[in-house]
Amino acid sequence: xxxxxxxxxxxxxxxxxxxxxxxxxxxxxxxxxxxxxxxxxxxxxxxxxxxxxxxxxxxxxxxxxxxxxxxxxxxxxxxxxxxxxxxxxxxxxxxxxxxxxxxxxxxxxxxxxxxxxxxxxxxxxxxxxxxxxxxxxxxxxxxxxxxxxxxxxxxxxxxxxxxxxxxxxxxxxxxxxxxxxxxxxxxxxxxxxxxxxxxxxxxxxxxxxxxxxxxxxxxxxxxxxxxxxxxxxxxxxxxxxxxxxxxx
Numbered sequence: 001x002x003x004x005x006x007x008x009x010x011x012x013x014x015x016x017x018x019x020x021x022x023x024x025x026x027x028x029x030x031x032x033x034x035x036x037x038x039x040x041x042x043x044x045x046x047x048x049x050x051x052x053x054x055x056x057x058x059x060x061x062x063x064x065x066x067x068x069x070x071x072x073x074x075x076x077x078x079x080x081x082x083x084x085x086x087x088x089x090x091x092x093x094x095x096x097x098x099x100x101x102x103x104x105x106x107x108x109x110x111x112x113x114x115x116x117x118x119x120x121x122x123x124x125x126x127x128x129x130x131x132x133x134x135x136x137x138x139x140x141x142x143x144x145x146x147x148x149x150x151x152x153x154x155x156x157x158x159x160x161x162x163x164x165x166x167x168x169x170x171x172x173x174x175x176x177x178x179x180x181x182x183x184x185x186x187x188x189x190x191x192x193x194x195x196x197x198x199x200x201x202x203x204x205x206x207x208x209x210x211x212x213x214x215x216x217x218x219x220x221x222x223x224x225x226x227x228x229x230x231x232x233x234x235x236x237x238x239x240x241x242x243x244x245x246x247x248x
Contacts, residue, residue, distance in 0.1 A: 043104065043126055044092050050123075050179070051094075054130050055186045059097040066091050096186065100137070104129045120172050127175040134188050135163040142190050142203070146233050155223050158211040163193045164204040174199055191238055203244035205230070224248055 044051065044062050051060060067090050089107040096102070109125035112118065120128070139161035147156050178184055183192045193201045212220055227248055234242050 041090065041106075043090075043106065043122065044094070047123065047126055050126065050130075053185065054134075055094075055096060059186075060094050062092055063095045063101065064091075064093040066093075102133045102136070104133075118169075118172050120175075123179075124172045124175040127179045130184075131175070131178065134184070134186060135193070137186055138163060138188060138190050138193065146237055147230070150226055150229050150233060151223065152219065154215060155219055155226075158207040158215065158223065160204075160206055160208070162204050163190065163201050166200040166202065170199050194238060194243055201243075203234070203238075203242065205244060206247040 042065075044065070067088050089105060089110055091103055091105045091107075093101055093103050104126065106122070106125065108128060109120050109122055112120045112125070142161050143156055143159065147159065147161070151159075177198055181196065181198070183196075190203055194203060207223065212223065215223065227246060230246060234244055
């Protein structure tokens with residue numbers, strides 16, 4: 001009787017130890033998931049110092065943080081058939097002190113993990129996102145500073161002005177170097193981007209047909225005749241060797 005009682009107690013202790021081990025694993029797993037969501041996977045918290053350097057401390061706020069319901073599906077094939085891996089990606093909408101809103105996403109980072117070529121670190125993927133924001137902002141400043149002196153408001157609305165690059169997408173290491181440049185930031189100018197030797201950037205100015213068609217005939221004629229004047233203004237502002245593409 002005594003031995004059976006000891007065995008039962010031993011079995012009960014083993015059960016409790018097993019249950020405790022399972023609970024510990026669940027707690028650790030939940031803690032890792034929570035830490036990843038709140039910090040490691042939350043770029044606006046994890047990389048706040050970088051965002052402060054880019055936008056200026058106090059010049060940006062997060063207005064939304066959303067995990068998209070749409071899944072990124074990456075399908076691979078092997079001898080066992082089809083293997084589909086799904087990712088949810090996260091978007092942060094940032095409002096700047098000048099009233100603009102931009103979206104930062106980890107979409108590109110998650111996609112790069114499934115590619116056989118260049119893979120981004122989270123930090124490099126964020127720097128790429130910030131580069132896109134800087135390009136867009138520099139384009140807006142360019143419009144306000146140069147095109148507004150030549151074209152009417154309705155004619156300017158036909159244009160997109162952006163900074164692009166040649167020779168394929170930059171390697172991940174370019175973004176690491178870019179973040180170390182003193183001029184890299186929200187207020188970086190077209191001149192900053194065109195003068196750097198980190199990559200082959202150029203100014204891309206293009207008018208879209210569907211927008212031009214909404215102009216009056218007089219406005220369309222003025223727009224088409226302004227190409228030389230725009231080119232001259234570019235050279236005056238950025239130098240004779242300015243690298244740009246103008247599509248009217």
